[in-house]
Amino acid sequence: MACLAGAAASGCKRDPRPLRRVRVTFLPHYILAPVYLASELGFFEQAGIELLVHEVASATQMAPLLAAGTVDVAFSGAIPSMLNAAAKGARIRIVCARETAIPGCIHEVHGYRKSFPEGFHRAAELRGKRISVTAPTSLSAFLLDVLLESAGLGASDVHLLTMPLSESAPALAAGRIDAVLDRDMGLSSPDIIPGPSVAELLPGFQYNFILFGDALLQNDVSAGAGFLAAYLRGVGEFRAGKKPRALQQLAAGSGLAAAGPGPVCLDRLSENGQVDRMSVQRVIDWSSRKKFLVRPIDAAEVIDGRFAEEAQRLNGAQHRLNGGQLP
Amino acid sequence: MKRLVWALWLPLLALAAWQIASGAGVLNPLFFPAPSALANSAVRLIKSGELLRNAAATLGRTAAGFLIGSAAGLGIGLLMGGIQGVRKSLQPMVGALNATPKMSLLPVLMLLLGVGEAAPITLIALGSMVIVSLHTFDAVEQIRPIWVEIAINYGANRGALFARVYLPACLPRVFTGLRLALANALVIAVACELINPSTGLGSMIWLSWQTFSTDRLWIALLATALIGGVLHEGLRQLEKRIVPWQAAHFE
Incomplete structure (x- = not known):
């Protein structure tokens, strides 16, 4: 577990305010650039959050980490390990949409x-x-x-x-x-x-999310919403053309040129974080058909939309405070 | 019977402690389901045939690789021990191969042999070959020249020398190599199944991990350990029959 690489100038430095430590796990990938950007631009710090990153080599490593409370946030799909952990009683919820299938954007x-x-x-x-x-x-x-x-x-x-x-x-x-x-x-x-694009068969399908574990799934949504607000501000900046210092490293890790994806592909990053229930249910139904799930699950069981809504409200207020300019 | 009690008391004690800790809420059932729950799941998996099917697949790969590798290892070890030129030529290569993590060779073997069964079985065979050849070579090296001289003085021909001197003298160490190679073969088989899962206990462990099915994961792990123990004991019993003087020494 380490402070976010390249973010020492903002997210990880000593601050007179007591910062809340939020432990995040993800697979290093250029599409995580908004997290790095939000950290470098101090958005997490402004939200009172110190980000600690635990990189993993496989998405399935995230469910045990989240279920055990070793991390608080996972950047993952609605994969069977997450769904089963939630079905077995682990406090894990999908709280924010990250990526949507856009025809012509990527080749699957x-x-x-x-x-x-x-x-x-x-x-x-x-x-x-x-x-x-x-x-x-x-x-x-x-x-x-x-x-x-x-x-x-x-x-x-x-x-x-x-x-x-x-x-x-x-x-x-x-x-x-x-x-x-x-x-x-x-x-x-x-x-x-x-080959052929799957996105053309599933336009608008959300396939990547942010999941919270027990520590952030509290009745008081402020900490979780603050985290999402900072992340979504990072998304806005990334889509507007800003790039984090770590992009080259992330892109290399994804086997891509340092320039990262073309502009059209950035559209797949969700700016409001609202989770599409049907997308989640589609994966659940597929997992169920394949007998990967321990029991039938309704998408509503594993989605908690409060944090994304509050994050949008926070970012709207911030936007107004800045006179309509990006902060 | 007495031997069985000695072999089982510690695992049974561990299972009892696990059950008590689970009942007391000390262990998180998400990660450590109680042994009683595991037993229920195991019965279901056995009835459905899934556990036996996967165990058979793992055993099949292990046996195929082990038999091929051990036979080759035995031959190479004897040749290395008996012929100086072969020893000088092969010893550095076998030594280097022994120090190479076998799983690191899997991608290369897959490129050479394709993505079917050939690559994992070759890797298992390679692992077995290295261990058995080193132990066999070592066994030949340990034969005292005086034994050979005495046998020759009593009129032993080449066949008698091999059957009455070399083979009996080598067998204990060869069996040590075979036991180690068999355990290693099982380890490589499961590791290959974890990386390229199709069938087998490794693929069952891997799929359980992918779906956060911890009960199935534990069952597959315990089944692997059980198979390892049974194979080890089986070879030990074979050794007792073939090399009785060695068994008597340990008893």
Whole structure:
């Protein structure tokens, strides 16, 4: 657990006010840039928060950390481990939307050029192919199922493999597998081509969220809302073109150029944080069909919208205070 | 029977302590479900066939890799012990391979052999081969020249020398190598299943982790430990039959 890298000038420095420590966990990725930006610009400090970051290598590591109270906030999808932890009684709730599927923004599937000699434009071309996802419970597996269903295909029509991106990327480049499902793959090889966009099948689908653990899920929403308000201000700044000092490092970690994503892709970052219940329910229903859940869950059980609403109110007040200018 | 009591009292005591701690609320049931709850889940998993199916997959990979690797290791170890040129050529490579974390070779093997069963079984075989060859080589090295001289003086030919001197002298150490290699084979099999999960106890552990199903995770872990213990004991019993003088020494 360490103070946010590159944020020593603001979020981590000594302050006469007693700052509340908020422990955050995420997979390092350029789309986390708003967190770094909010920290560098002192938004968290202004909200009375000192940010402590616990980076993990896999999204599933977050659920135990959050359930055990080792961290207070997780930047994650509505993955089965989170849903099951909540279903088993752990105080974990989805409190803020982060990313929405925007057609043309990212390519969720990539193929080996020689495996698709006619081009890789339609999901139907996946029939009979060796396809890798990071885990059967992952968002990539969900997206693959969406793609296959759109083409009237099922799991038995493809050869499904599970392996981390660190292995699937070289395996794809070597032609050992035909396609890889993973959004934002930083693949740059002439032998690898992008495939059809899942976002076109699921426009407006929210796939990444902020989750709070017990420490922030209090009746008094001020601490949690303050955290979200600072984060959403970071989103606003990032979308407006500001970049954190850590972006190069984050982009490299995501296998992307330091410049990060193009402007259209920033639209996928939610600015108001409002959680779309249907998106969460869609993943829950898929997880349930796959028998990943310990019991049926209603999305309303795992969503707490109070914090995002209060955060919006706080940011609206801040905006007015600044005479309509970004703070 | 007495031996069984000695082997089981400590794990049973640990389980009892776990049950009491769970009942008293000392352990978080999210992470440490009570052993009684685990037993119920285990019964369900056995009835559904899931546990046995996965255990069989792990055992299959372990056995295939172990048998291939051990046979190769035995041959290489004997050759290294008996022929100086082979020893000089292979010893540095086997030593280097022994010091290499085996799991780090998996991506390379996957690139060479593809993403099926070939890569994990080759890795298990490689791990077994290294351990068995080193122990076999060591065993051959430990044979006292006087034993060979006496046997020759009594008229032993090459076949008799191998059957009556080399083999009996090597077997205890070879069996030590086989026991270590078997445990190592199980470890590599489960580790491969954790990385490339399809079937097996490792994939069950991994999927349980992915879905925060801690009861299934514990059951798969305990099943792996149980299999490890049973394999170890099985080989020990085999050793008792084949190398009775060594067993008598330990008894």
